[in-house]
Amino acid sequence: MFxxxxxxxxxxxxxxxxxxxxxHQSYHEHRALRYQCGCAQCVNEMTGKRMISLTDVARDVEALDYTTVGRYALQFLWSDFHTTxxxxxxxxxxxxxxxxxRKARAPVGPSGAA
Ligand SMILES: [Zn+2]
Ligand SMILES: [Zn+2]
Known part of the structure; x- marks a missing residue:
């Protein structure tokens, strides 16, 4: 699989x-991506439930640095020092x-024509 x-x-x-x-050229807002963190502090490993809400994430949080993890992932150093x-x-x-x-993901409804 590619x-x-x-x-x-x-x-x-x-x-x-x-x-x-x-x-493909991707774009991610710093805060949105920080919020989507999948570590054990942010997501309950048993239930998969997100333990933080967007309001818990600092408005001005940003990625200061990143590192590659193996050949499959990135790890970010966030300005709130969350690195897990x-x-x-x-x-x-x-x-x-x-x-x-965004367009590909947007639900297509009767009034969805933009
Ligand atoms: Zn894209
Ligand atoms: Zn996390």
Whole structure:
């Protein structure tokens, strides 16, 4: 199975920009991605329930640095010093906030034509 991997990762003031080996350009808001952290402090491992709410995440949180984990994930150093979260590439693609992915994900309803 083809799994895209990041070719270029930029931590910019407006968000995290990832260019993938398949050419897709992802965008993630810092705070949104921090909120999606999947570590044991943020998500209950037994129930899969998220233990934090968006209001628990500092408004101005941002990724200061990142490191790659094996060949499958990224780990970010957040400005609130939360570093335990690992973001598998598949998750990052799933959470991509670029226009293309937003549109693909948007529910198509009767009034959904934009
Ligand atoms: Zn976490
Ligand atoms: Zn995208």
């Amino acid at each position: 799994q895209p991997t990041p070719r270029d990762i930029k931590l910019l003031p407006d968000g995290i920009h990832i260019t993938w080996t398949d050419g 979260g690992i973001y598998p590439y598949t998750t990052l693609r799933m959470l991509c906030q670029c226009d293309l992915c």
